[in-house]
Amino acid sequence: MEQPSRSAGTVRPGGRTARVRAAVLDATQDELVEYGFHGLTMDQVAARAGVGKTTVYRRWGSRAGLVTDLMSELADQSSSHADTGTIEGDLLANAVSVLNAVTDGRLGATFQAVIAAATCDGQAENALRAFYQRRITEWAGAVDLAVKRGELPEGTDGAEVVRAVSAPLYYRLVVTREPVTREVAEQSVARTLVAARAGAFVVPGSGS
Amino acid sequence: MEQPSRSAGTVRPGGRTARVRAAVLDATQDELVEYGFHGLTMDQVAARAGVGKTTVYRRWGSRAGLVTDLMSELADQSSSHADTGTIEGDLLANAVSVLNAVTDGRLGATFQAVIAAATCDGQAENALRAFYQRRITEWAGAVDLAVKRGELPEGTDGAEVVRAVSAPLYYRLVVTREPVTREVAEQSVARTLVAARAGAFVVPGSGS
Numbered sequence: 277m278e279q280p281s282r283s284a285g286t287v288r289p290g291g292r293t294a295r296v297r298a299a300v301l302d303a304t305q306d307e308l309v310e311y312g313f314h315g316l317t318m319d320q321v322a323a324r325a326g327v328g329k330t331t332v333y334r335r336w337g338s339r340a341g342l343v344t345d346l347m348s349e350l351a352d353q354s355s356s357h358a359d360t361g362t363i364e365g366d367l368l369a370n371a372v373s374v375l376n377a378v379t380d381g382r383l384g385a386t387f388q389a390v391i392a393a394a395t396c397d398g399q400a401e402n403a404l405r406a407f408y409q410r411r412i413t414e415w416a417g418a419v420d421l422a423v424k425r426g427e428l429p430e431g432t433d434g435a436e437v438v439r440a441v442s443a444p445l446y447y448r449l450v451v452t453r454e455p456v457t458r459e460v461a462e463q464s465v466a467r468t469l470v471a472a473r474a475g476a477f478v479v480p481g482s483g484s
Numbered sequence: 485m486e487q488p489s490r491s492a493g494t495v496r497p498g499g500r501t502a503r504v505r506a507a508v509l510d511a512t513q514d515e516l517v518e519y520g521f522h523g524l525t526m527d528q529v530a531a532r533a534g535v536g537k538t539t540v541y542r543r544w545g546s547r548a549g550l551v552t553d554l555m556s557e558l559a560d561q562s563s564s565h566a567d568t569g570t571i572e573g574d575l576l577a578n579a580v581s582v583l584n585a586v587t588d589g590r591l592g593a594t595f596q597a598v599i600a601a602a603t604c605d606g607q608a609e610n611a612l613r614a615f616y617q618r619r620i621t622e623w624a625g626a627v628d629l630a631v632k633r634g635e636l637p638e639g640t641d642g643a644e645v646v647r648a649v650s651a652p653l654y655y656r657l658v659v660t661r662e663p664v665t666r667e668v669a670e671q672s673v674a675r676t677l678v679a680a681r682a683g684a685f686v687v688p689g690s691g692s
Contacts, residue, residue, distance in 0.1 A: 389604075391600075392603040395600040443654075446655050446659045450659070452612075452620070453602055474682070
């Protein structure tokens with residue numbers, strides 16, 4: 277496995293491998309944002325990162341390998357779930373973090389490029405799936421806490437609640453191509469919560 | 485001169501222009517499914533359709549023009565909203581029609597190709613937006629009928645209800661790359677209905 281290297285700034289001793297990785301992933305993201313997955317080439321990434329082509333080919337194998345490592349790094353950098361003390365606060369924090377990501381010029385374009393890549397490349401698809409699996413599992417923890425606090429019914433499916441909050445934002449972003457705003461985020465949280473409180477996210481047969 | 489290779493269905497008198505269009509859109513869809521938007525070329529579409537290149541260039545201008553016309557044709561072919569007599573039945577029909585579309589080999593691949601194209605092409609983006617605008621508006625009519633029947637509160641935003649039903653299906657399809665199943669469709673309808681009945685889709689200040 278690679279060394280963890282979330283040193284976007286700091287360079288630790290012995291971190292040459294990590295520095296190369298950071299430069300290559302940074303260049304991968306730049307190229308994705310500018311040219312999309314179809315315009316992404318190993319050679320351009322190597323040139324942009326100031327790293328030998330051989331290194332890039334040996335270590336990442338293909339542009340899909342680069343995208344996979346980039347998504348893994350983005351998941352590593354992502355924050356833990358919120359713990360505001362209320363499920364409403366936590367889900368709003370989740371929705372706002374999605375909103376901020378997709379409306380951020382660089383990050384939003386990165387996600388759109390990988391979403392596009394996943395429609396025609398199996399490795400990119402796996403990278404995308406793994407990224408959201410991690411994020412959904414992380415945020416499901418906030419729902420589990422709400423169940424423990426008695427805010428939501430026993431047996432509520434945390435992952436499904438988190439998916440329900442995010443879905444309307446991504447649907448507008450990449451499918452209907454409509455604006456994704458703070459209001460959309462807030463409405464999504466409010467509607468999901470009404471359904472969750474009423475038990476609509478309880479896994480059938482989950483009663484003890 | 486160009487000759488339509490085949491016409492999908494009946495050929496009406498005087499329908500030469502229509503036949504050419506049908507052949508070209510059919511070829512556009514085939515090429516999209518096989519090669520994606522990045523692999524779509526006017527020349528290949530013309531060859532596949534058995535139509536002269538000049539005609540294709542003159543009439544559609546660009547591959548984005550082809551995609552725009554294809555999406556408009558797909559919207560024309562789409563069915564009217566259901567009218568089963570209950571909002572539950574109608575929303576389930578909507579969710580199932582989305583499910584059938586995205587899990588249909590040819591149609592699903594077409595949507596994924598256009599969703600990918602929209603991330604990097606403004607015209608494809610507009611075509612996609614226009615398609616869903618039409619579909620959402622059409623199905624919102626079923627929600628309006630439910631409000632008239634007293635099944636949902638006055639002021640319920642029909643378009644938002646329809647978006648909420650579809651969003652989890654598309655989210656899994658193109659973002660988290662998770663299976664889209666009948667169960668996902670049913671859960672989406674059930675959760676949306678709980679929220680809608682509780683007034684979570686009522687437009688603020690819509691009271692008379």
